Amino acid sequence: MRKFAFALTLSLLLTLCGIPLAGCGQSGSRTMYEIDCEFDGERVAGTEKVSFFNSTDNTFKELKFNLFANAFRKGAKYSPISAQYYHQAYKWGDSFGGAEISAVRVDGEEVEFSIGGEDMNILYVPLKKEVFPNERAAVEIDFAADIAKVIARTGINADTVNLANFYPILCGIENGSFYECVYYGSGDPFFSDVADYTVNFTRDKKYTAAASGETVSEKTDGDKIISRYKIKNARSFALVLSEKFKVMSDKSEETEILYYYYSDGTPDKSLLCAKQALEFFGDKWDKYPYKTYSVVQTPFIQGGMEFTALTYIGAELDSAAYREVIVHETAHQWWQTVVGNNEIKHPFIDEGLAEYSTVLFYEAHPEYGFTRENLIKSAEQTYKLYCSVYEKITGGTDTTMTRALPEYSSEYEYVNISYVKACIMFDYLRQTVGDGKFFAGIRRFYDENAYKIATPESLVGAFERAGANSNGFFESFYLGKVII
Numbered sequence: 001m002r003k004f005a006f007a008l009t010l011s012l013l014l015t016l017c018g019i020p021l022a023g024c025g026q027s028g029s030r031t032m033y034e035i036d037c038e039f040d041g042e043r044v045a046g047t048e049k050v051s052f053f054n055s056t057d058n059t060f061k062e063l064k065f066n067l068f069a070n071a072f073r074k075g076a077k078y079s080p081i082s083a084q085y086y087h088q089a090y091k092w093g094d095s096f097g098g099a100e101i102s103a104v105r106v107d108g109e110e111v112e113f114s115i116g117g118e119d120m121n122i123l124y125v126p127l128k129k130e131v132f133p134n135e136r137a138a139v140e141i142d143f144a145a146d147i148a149k150v151i152a153r154t155g156i157n158a159d160t161v162n163l164a165n166f167y168p169i170l171c172g173i174e175n176g177s178f179y180e181c182v183y184y185g186s187g188d189p190f191f192s193d194v195a196d197y198t199v200n201f202t203r204d205k206k207y208t209a210a211a212s213g214e215t216v217s218e219k220t221d222g223d224k225i226i227s228r229y230k231i232k233n234a235r236s237f238a239l240v241l242s243e244k245f246k247v248m249s250d251k252s253e254e255t256e257i258l259y260y261y262y263s264d265g266t267p268d269k270s271l272l273c274a275k276q277a278l279e280f281f282g283d284k285w286d287k288y289p290y291k292t293y294s295v296v297q298t299p300f301i302q303g304g305m306e307f308t309a310l311t312y313i314g315a316e317l318d319s320a321a322y323r324e325v326i327v328h329e330t331a332h333q334w335w336q337t338v339v340g341n342n343e344i345k346h347p348f349i350d351e352g353l354a355e356y357s358t359v360l361f362y363e364a365h366p367e368y369g370f371t372r373e374n375l376i377k378s379a380e381q382t383y384k385l386y387c388s389v390y391e392k393i394t395g396g397t398d399t400t401m402t403r404a405l406p407e408y409s410s411e412y413e414y415v416n417i418s419y420v421k422a423c424i425m426f427d428y429l430r431q432t433v434g435d436g437k438f439f440a441g442i443r444r445f446y447d448e449n450a451y452k453i454a455t456p457e458s459l460v461g462a463f464e465r466a467g468a469n470s471n472g473f474f475e476s477f478y479l480g481k482v483i484i
């Protein structure tokens with residue numbers, strides 16, 4: 001996601017407003033989803049076939065899926081929208097959605113599934129026999145997601161239909177077990193392993209659809225369009241529909257860049273910005289691995305949101321912030337999609353690297369009017385202001401970075417630690433070890449964690465292995481000892 005850490009200070013607005021695993025190139029060693037579903041204007045319903053691949057050393061008797069759509073149900077314990085944005089998001093009044101599971105089959109036979117977890121957020125599927133390492137289990141789920149009227153990652157609004165997190169998705173695996181997470185309103189409460197997707201999606205032909213993945217076929221059947229999408233090595237699959245979309249496209253090597261918009265006076269500049277960012281990060285970190293990249297203008301209160309090969313860009317932003325969000329969300333294709341992390345436990349990893357990648361982009365593109373020095377100075381000012389505000393309110397500031405989402409007391413605190421402080425950390429590290437070791441460290445971190453799950457420790461280890469003696473440096477930031 002993109003919160004306004006820099007935008008805040010840049011524009012002086014003081015309102016707070018993602019090598020493969022061994023053999024990862026082959027689908028033989030990844031989980032596969034085949035989803036057939038239809039959006040009828042209010043709900044998405046269909047069947048999802050999952051071929052789970054056990055890439056761990058553990059055995060599993062049960063699979064666990066996140067039901068993110070259930071966070072929008074009436075009576076949910078955790079709201080998917082933070083208190084700060086609740087009324088803006090539900091501007092048409094309260095509205096509810098929810099997930100429904102009507103049947104689950106394992107190897108073709110119906111099984112007794114259950115829905116539970118801390119907030120009815122997990123689907124538990126018992127397997128008929130244990131799945132050993134390197135084995136597969138075949139599960140078929142008949143599901144539906146009612147879509148609430150709300151400006152959110154998943155929701156119907158006046159201009160678009162945002163369709164992320166609508167299907168049951170396997171929980172990410174950590175230390176050999178599925179990690180259950182609830183839908184916290186602050187931050188991005190997501191954690192999943194990469195998988196291959198085939199999605200057959202039916203919609204009314206009045207909608208233009210932006211989707212993760214390339215369109216491999218499309219046919220019209222009466223008033224409906226059925227599109228077939230494919231993408232490999234994706235952390236999730238998302239769509240946005242609109243009757244208002246116009247589309248512009250460009251190419252960068254083999255990647256088609258698509259820009260979906262409905263209110264942009266200079267769409268060519270937005271598309272150019274996305275292309276420049278994609279190419280810059282492709283040179284800096286690694287070649288962009290997907291065949292398409294869709295940048296989608298859509299109502300979204302918190303700036304923008306990243307999904308594999310598709311990003312939301314908040315339609316309400318002014319032009320400078322709009323482009324900054326395009327750059328930030330594009331950086332997430334490397335930091336969140338390719339290099340994954342548990343975004344509940346360690347949100348600073350992908351947000352800090354996306355923020356610092358944005359600084360690097362501006363450093364290399366002076367035509368946008370920002371310099372590295374000014375951006376870091378702005379970040380320092382923002383962070384110092386946060387510290388003094390918190391000092392006054394609470395009598396002390398907790399500046400530890402290795403904190404999970406529920407341990408932050410507000411979005412303001414979360415943004416300052418996970419975005420601003422993390423960005424400052426990367427710049428200070430660069431100043432300390434020099435450009436050579438800094439970029440070697442990040443490249444090493446990328447190579448070691450591509451299509452896997454990175455941790456704060458793997459970040460330290462990558463820099464150490466790249467010859468940067470950085471253990472004490474990271475520790476002073478992680479534990480909140482450093483004074484900025």
Ligand SMILES: [Zn+2]
Binds near residue numbers: 001351354
């Ligand atoms: Zn972000």
